[in-house]
Amino acid sequence: MIDEAKYAAVYSILMLGLIVELLIAVDRSALGAFAGVAILAIAALQAIFIFLVYMHGRFGPRPIAVFAVISLLTVLPLFIALLYSVVMPHHGSLP
Amino acid sequence: MVDWHPLKRWLFTTNHKDVGILYLFTSLYFFVAAGLLALTFRTQLAFPSSTFLQPDEYNQAVTTHGLLMLLWVLTPLGAAFANYFVPIQIGARDMAFPRLNALSYWVYLSSGLLALSSFFAGGGTADWGWTTYAPLNTVEFSPQVGGSLMGLALMLLMASSIVSTVNFLVTIFRLRAPGMSLMRLPLFTWAWIFTNLLMLWAFPSFVSALSLLIADRALGTVFFTSPQGGSLLWDHMFWFFGHPEVYVLLLPGFGIVGDLFSTFSRRPIYAKKIIIPCLAIASILSFTVWAHHMFMTGISQSLLEAFNITTELISIPFAIIVIAYIFTLRGGSIRFATPMLFAAGSLGLFIIGGVTGVFNSSVALDTAFRGTFWVVGHFHYTIVGGGLTGLFAGLYYWFPKMTGRMYSERLGKIHFVIYMVGFNLLYFPMHLLYDMPRRIFTYDASTGWGPINLLITIGGFTFGISQLIMFGNLLWSARRGPPATQDPWNAYSLEWGVPSPPPEFNFPEGVPVISATGVTYRPVSAANVGPAMANGGHAMANGGHAYGGHGAGSGEEHWSRWPIVTAAGAGIALWGLLMGLPALLLGTAILAISFVGWGYESLRGREVIEAIGEKWPFDRLENLSLGMWIFIFGEIAFFGTLFGAYVFLRMNSPLTAFAWPAPGEVHNIFWGGFNTIILLTSGLTMVFALTFARRGSYRGLQGSLVATFALGAFFMVNKAFEWRDLYANGFTFSTNTASSAYYLLSGVHGAHVVAGLTALIYVMVKALKTTSTTEASGAVEMFGIYWGMVDAVWVFLFPLLYLL
Secondary structure, three states: OHHHHHHHHHHHHHHHHHHHHHHHHHOHHHOHHHHHHHHHHHHHHHHHHHHHHHHHHHHOOHHHHHHHHHHHHHHHHHHHHHHHHHHOOOOOOOO | OOOOHHHHHHHHOOOHHHHHHHHHHHHHHHHHHHHHHHHHHHHHHHOOOOOOOOHHHHHHHHHHHHHHHHHHHHHHHHHHHHHHHHHHHOOOOOOOOHHHHHHHHHHHHHHHHHHHHHHHOOOOEOOOOOOOOOOOOOOOOOOOHHHHHHHHHHHHHHHHHHHHHHHHHHHHHHOEOOOOOHHHOOHHHHHHHHHHHHHHHHHHHHHHHHHHHHHHHHHOOOOOOOOOOHHHHHHHHHHHHHHHHHHHHHHHHHHHHHHHHHHHHOOOOOOHHHHHHHHHHHHHHHHHOHHHHHOOOOOOHHHHHHHHHHHHHHHHHHHHHHHHHHHHHOOOOOOOOHHHHHHHHHHHHHHHHHHHHHHHHOHHHHHHHOOEHHHHHHHHHHHHHHHHHHHHHHHHHHHHHHHOEOOOHHHHHHHHHHHHHHHHHHHHHHHHHOOOEOOOOOOOHHHOOHHHHHHHHHHHHHHHHHHHHHHHHHHHHHHHOOEOOOOOOOOOOHHHHOOOOOOOOOOOOOEEEEEOOEEEEEOOOHHHHOHHHHHOOOOOOOOOOOOOOOOOOOOHHHOOOHHHHHHHHHHHHHHHHHHOHHHHHHHHHHHHHHHHHHHHHHHHOOOOOOOOOEOOOOOOOOHHHHHHHHHHHHHHHHHHHHHHHHHHHHHHOHHHOOOOOOOOOOOOHHHHHHHHHHHHHHHHHHHHHHHHHHHOOHHHHHHHHHHHHHHHHHHHHHHHHHHHHHHHOOOOOOOOHHHHHHHHHHHHHHHHHHHHHHHHHHHHHHHHHOOOHHHHHHHHHHHHHHHHHHHHHHHHHHHHHHHO
């Protein structure tokens, strides 16, 4: 029964996260400019819980976590470059 | 009475060596096709103001040549050798998933035929260059349906590659013979590991880019036609795949060259412990250099500087490897047989390509060279010189092992000489054309480019004719050549310890056990097979074709008709998607039948290739689970790239005067939230299913699986209603960037849910038919990992699409 209790607890955490996300989305004034960041942070936490408890904790040893992090890191440069391409001023087209 | 056995063998085989031979012949077929296209457009360029080809024909020939050579020739040629030799080199009996291996091949062939069929689709094939730059790739500039077919063919090819990648990584990590530590692997296998890791993380980003492109072309979304996305988004997504792809093409040949230097100089590889980390560093850095292809796109100065530096950095590990290779030869007794000549030639040509590459890393020089024939010369020295020439070295090297016969050394050397003369006549003068644009179909005589172009074309034909010598030599020798000994090169890796050609089932003497003193063979007993056969399969020492099992069996019991049927169904369905409903329905029906047949074949039980040797670092996982995890790593790259594109579109919106809809303006937040609850609940029932399976509770297992299926299906039904309402309110695929992004992201996720539900049907049937719940737990575990990923992706999609 310990497993079931653990999974139910994580499920409760996921639901709680969802409720908080909805509350923030409905009334953004409380967090202002940080509302979006807060929602994304909750989503990230939810994903981590799913990975650690539903997927990894049950099914995978440590090398899996290492490879998962590497997988995330491989797309990180693309994220940064895409953001930079928008945020930073363009130098204009060349001849 | 016709004997169909040989034909059936090649159609239904799952043996890794047969699959390797199929890859070899198919990739060489595409090599000839792509080469003929190259000779066609080189003929066009040989003389000024030529009218041999029309502009459209020229563009189609160049595009198809590039795509075929890069994606349907070079990588699959490496895969041919890897299929044939990696399992033997690591001391394994076969690939971890033999049927998936056959599927990879047939899907590869299916994608290639789809690509070639695009020529005949009316209006010709893709004409936008192999880089498929936007907006050339959009319907406005390339309206022909053949372009879309090429896009679908590329998607299919990527699927084949990713499946193959999963298979190879599980095989190499889990199926090594006892004592075959990672450091004892030959350089080719090491290079193949890094090639596969690059494919695992780079190819999904291309699938993302192609998803957007095909949605634009077929559904009318506006990713690359709107100011929010446009050409810059394509450039980033494409080159993020495109530059690692260069190393995917290069590394297999590079690994072969290293092994050959060692064999033919009779010296151990110099500094192998440094070469392997250098391969790793180069692979990592390959994900940080892609924007050097984008120096002219107007991206910010700071990005240019950053990519200038990373591009120069990546030359360092390669320089170290080259030096180590050269030091391997020092003091050795070098034998210049044909494979060694090609290996040495490959390294020399790669050095020239590498040096000219350093020029291109400079923003200032690249500004001058970009878009000229200088760049064409550079990348052909790198890819053809370093990649293809190294693979040809491998072809001559392993030919005696694969056929049991020696080729003509004299013809091999003649091939080498003409190959090198032709190659350098073809590609070196391109550097002299640093002022000639590479994307023009003709030029005026007054430019003065005519004589050099004529020289290049002569080089092209010389290079092409040299291949005929190789084909003639190898085809003749395969039947008439003198018999080859087991180890004609006095080489050291495990494939040279088995007869030439190898028996159908590897290592008939038993499990190879590798130690510092050499290789011994250990008969397999039930005790060291392990508990793997609980899955309904045949134990390796218990009726299956084990190490030491049936050395001369026909192998028919390993055949499967479903890989070729699945691939045919996929190809026909994709063709029909653009060409007509009957073909689409036919392809879909074939696919559905193949899935049922595949599942039924699995339920009847097939032999399981289990790990009995070295498994580090994945000792604690079963093959199936590791395979699923590796697939998930690819999915991270796939969805990561899609999310990156989404963020790009959102961030670009205010700069392009587009007001992204506010939360609640288009989507019903609470509808989305309700669907989120449903999907997360299905995740909970899924983990309960595994708990019940391990605890032996039939009722709990079946109830949990049914609940998961019902919740997943309910999620999709809700999603369908939501789409219908949005569409009815005028929020269509092509309304704006926000609508395009919404439909694509939620659609791709929905496709994953549907695929999961299809797989879940198999898991439920397996759970029903098994006599103990633990038998089903493997399938439940694998599916649980997948379903967790589907949940994890949605917890990001929900806020991105509904709340922000």
